[in-house]
Amino acid sequence: MAKPNTPITEHLAYLLAQANREINRQLELRLSKEGVPVEQWRILKVLSDGDGHSMGELADAVLLNHPTLTKMIDRMVSDTLVYRVQDPNDRRKVLMFISDRGKVLCKKLNSLAVDQEEHILESYGDKSTSELKRLLESLIDSSN
């Protein structure tokens, strides 16, 4: 008897990796118009509520581990997109804030990202998109 054994393309882990890679590639392409990597857009977006966010909080939110985030923030500080402030209530922490320049950039990036979402809506459909989002959220929930 031949052994079929699930092909890799049927594994959820693989499908997620493939879809993520493709969508991310498209987004990267748009954001590259402003010369900004996807992770930096995420950082700006999280900080654009104007509140201070600690490095740990940020790392979780933008899906980077701590040392990688530290080094990326170093670059963004050099570019004056964000700045550090020591947390007065807990001096182990560093609070990150977005600068005015960061806000301006973030707006441009947002519209590039919205372009992409619209493009997806068109080719993939309104209904599929919201259903996919719902299922992804619930998968993430069930994994915690």
Added chain:
Amino acid sequence: MAKPNTPITEHLAYLLAQANREINRQLELRLSKEGVPVEQWRILKVLSDGDGHSMGELADAVLLNHPTLTKMIDRMVSDTLVYRVQDPNDRRKVLMFISDRGKVLCKKLNSLAVDQEEHILESYGDKSTSELKRLLESLIDSSN
């Protein structure tokens, strides 16, 4: 008027990245029992049809770019999990084959991966899982 502006957690690109990260982390954890990174499992799995696959073909299938794949294959050749053969029909190409040792390892890895899929089925549900897979496949299709 306050500016709501979609939070990052509602973007499809972000949800995909988050879900992928989480599922991948879990799979990584299982496969680490055999000390093998997820990409190597994918490579072994693709090669386990016994046919020869060129580097380009492989790179596409396992979602790695060429130079990264070349270097990973170097390691796997050292570990005698796979081997290179020059393609007799097109000598620009290198055909990759899985070794007997690779096959044995691949089987162990498969069952670790199946464990994970079962775990997902339990916590996330049969129906959600297959629906999610369907939607991901169709998203990937619509992106080409």
Added chain:
DNA sequence: TTGAAAATATTGAATATTCAAGAATTGAAG
């Protein structure tokens, strides 16, 4: 048939990420 362009894989240098260790601060138990 020849020569230029395309396809395939690898290499080396530049860059980025990760792991493990360190420094500073806080919390909390004795």
Added chain:
DNA sequence: CTTCAATTCTTGAATATTCAATATTTTCAA
């Protein structure tokens, strides 16, 4: 209080990835 463990962030070394350039082979048009 004091001391020891836990938390938070950063650093430096080790590792991995990527970009650009190279070598080889094939394709195909002139």
